[in-house]
Amino acid sequence: MQITAIELCKLLNGTIEGDPDVVIKGPSKIEEGTPGTISFFANPKYESFIYTTKASALLIPREFKPTKEVASTLIRVDNVYGAISQLLDAFGHQPSKPKGISEHALVHDSVKAGDNLAVAEFVVIGEQVNIGNDVTIYPQVFIGKNVKIGSNVTLYPGVKIYHSCEIGDNCVIHSNTVIGGDGFGFLPKEDGTYTKVNHTGNVILEDDVEIGSNSTIDRATIGSTVIKKGAKLDNLIHIAHNVEIGYNTVIAAQTGIAGSTKIGDNCMIGGQCGFVGHIAIADGSKFQAKSGISSSIKEPNKEYYGYPVLRYSQYQRSYVHFKNLPQLAKRVLELEKKLAVLEQSSKTVI
């Protein structure tokens, strides 16, 4: 695809400054912009590149005022990130999707599927699996017995879905993620060994859920582990048995959530956070990366940080003093010495 700056500007509902006829063949990063590409400026950290980029055009916030001369054609838009997303859809090359059912896949006779099913090589689909329309299954995926899969679902190479789990419409699951493995449930016996607890439940991903690569969502002991509609999970995330993740909650990479914990709707959880089991987190809660959460949170829409978490600004304030603890300790020692002198002189006086 190639398009002039002015045509692109119209598509994005923007206003233009500079050469409207420059031809754009693809997107680029502002610090690596080359002639014939369009870059974007949204994060203030990258402002210096506006004045040095070789990109032929630049997407910028409508109200942004350059402080130096800019060589690129400027396209001003209200929402730069939204415009980039449109741009990437326009220029984006897609992977080649599998088409039809490979003769090297094993799809059980009892499987029921809608239109447009694509099943690639070395996929195994078990008994009684039920699949909607427009589902794309990449190579080496495993789908166990009785699994239900909605419409418009994409399963990337190596995804494993254990028996009886349910995947909603428009879900995307990236490579080597495991859905429905047994939860970590063992009962201690008197001799110190453990008995395994049978996990009779399943995992339910509601509609519009996306999960990154190499994540693990364990099946429930009883009932379901549930990821609600619109939630987005990154790579290498651990969701334990009987957890619930709320609507449109986003969770960054390497976070872990222990058994039976319920995360509210519209939460934003940074990478490498850890939640203990059997707690409930209020809607709209936000957690800084690496936070450790060991008790329930009832007040919605607050921000947290630390191990265990405090309110964001409280942790930051305390940490400033933590940095200066050696000095504080020295000041206390100094006070003790001076006070001793004063006490001595006070006694003398009295």
Next chain:
Amino acid sequence: MQITAIELCKLLNGTIEGDPDVVIKGPSKIEEGTPGTISFFANPKYESFIYTTKASALLIPREFKPTKEVASTLIRVDNVYGAISQLLDAFGHQPSKPKGISEHALVHDSVKAGDNLAVAEFVVIGEQVNIGNDVTIYPQVFIGKNVKIGSNVTLYPGVKIYHSCEIGDNCVIHSNTVIGGDGFGFLPKEDGTYTKVNHTGNVILEDDVEIGSNSTIDRATIGSTVIKKGAKLDNLIHIAHNVEIGYNTVIAAQTGIAGSTKIGDNCMIGGQCGFVGHIAIADGSKFQAKSGISSSIKEPNKEYYGYPVLRYSQYQRSYVHFKNLPQLAKRVLELEKKLAVLEQSSKTVI
């Protein structure tokens, strides 16, 4: 399966209160109980649900005294978790296990196996592999040359076991876990690049070990990385080269243990803990989730918390003061001011 409450009560060695003849068709969670199911109450956090659940029957601790009226039939037992486990075994539906050796699996001619081997589709089993009785191998598993596998072992889809590793009896390994990858061993050269260290050792899982999904157990440089009998590991765990994990030690998800560290027997390790290399941890040690352990622990049976770890109660006490550091710093400043005033007046007096 369906069974009356009184029949179930006898199976579980319990005592019954309420309608003994109510019919139970399956288990449920207390907060989601429906007629025809049996729920359980074990964690005090869930007490309020006892009085509102729609479950027909409830498993409760023998000595529990309800504070309001309960609609469900009560079955009192000594050990609720043990009874649940029995219950789930009774009602649990199992995944459909593979049976026999799939014509779409590649099992090397030199493989020796006992009775009842099941090998599913797209599995590869290499030369000289030795397998016991009653072993079940799900699709897309890889087993390298010279691997030994005991009896009654289950390998879920996508498990990869590198050459020369040994898996004991009754082991269970969940999907996409990797056993025997090379350890992270590189020697720095003078020009800043690294030389790879050949890993000539292996991994040994002793009997009764269970490992969750997407975990990685690296092979030893020399000798063996060993997970001892009865140890249980959760998902996304990293065990480095030459580590030893003791008998019946349990490790929650996303914990990592660096090279050559030895974890004692009967330890309990929370999620996201990290252990540095070349240390030894005493038997029966317990670690709160997210703990960082940077030196050996010699005294057995103690509990730890923090980064780096302190004794559990010590970390908690210090953390309370950490929260209040801004106030403490303010108090010190106040003391300094007051003391200066006093010193001044003291000088005046003298």
Next chain:
Amino acid sequence: MQITAIELCKLLNGTIEGDPDVVIKGPSKIEEGTPGTISFFANPKYESFIYTTKASALLIPREFKPTKEVASTLIRVDNVYGAISQLLDAFGHQPSKPKGISEHALVHDSVKAGDNLAVAEFVVIGEQVNIGNDVTIYPQVFIGKNVKIGSNVTLYPGVKIYHSCEIGDNCVIHSNTVIGGDGFGFLPKEDGTYTKVNHTGNVILEDDVEIGSNSTIDRATIGSTVIKKGAKLDNLIHIAHNVEIGYNTVIAAQTGIAGSTKIGDNCMIGGQCGFVGHIAIADGSKFQAKSGISSSIKEPNKEYYGYPVLRYSQYQRSYVHFKNLPQLAKRVLELEKKLAVLEQSSKTVI
């Protein structure tokens, strides 16, 4: 292979003490040494084993002075670790590599490859993939459309490489690692739901990169996520979209690096570290395991520790005082009481 101690000594450029003719059949760990093996001593923690090991020979640092009698033949060398590496190469048994192209692999007709390509069972290689010489691909690997792979590359079982990624010469990727999954990019909409951002970029691994098992390297939104020449990554690592990792940087297991962050050359990053997005880390920086890095680091070659990180020794000093915070708080309280008494008596005096 078997070899006498004196022959081995010559190979390693060492000097010998004790029986030069003892026959060595393989390596062992010093604490598990058996007759007929050679062990090594490099880490002072293991010194006591020098005097008790049953190993027939011992590699030790040239200048080391035993404090007791040693039964084993000693081979003194300048660089023990370097000598071990040579030793392991000499004695190391290799996995049986796949040879040729399996009839059970699916290699697209349009794939171009150099000499000596080995493709094992149930591998899928897509359209227009370009492969160098001496490449070994283990079972169940997936390689998407347009991927480029250099020479002398090894891909272990279950590796997944999405379309258009590039793998340099001499790269090694361990089992179930995923290269080129979509980055975690979603745009919030006004109704609280998210729109997925199309990821049009790719991943580039330059030459001599090794990556452990079950790691995830996400493709760039625009441009490339880049792991530079000679970098080594351990297991279960997360590298987000548009990250750059510098030359010869080593990263231990379970570390995560958020989007667009640039890590310098020759850095050493411990396990379970976390880096926020859009920061830059100076060359030669070192991070203690579990560190949290939330801002750019400009000064090269320094060492860091903590959450968020401080300079290594600063964190340690502050943490000592953290441990003693309850006592410090008590001392402040004591000061306040004494000062109140003094103030009172001072007023009395005045």
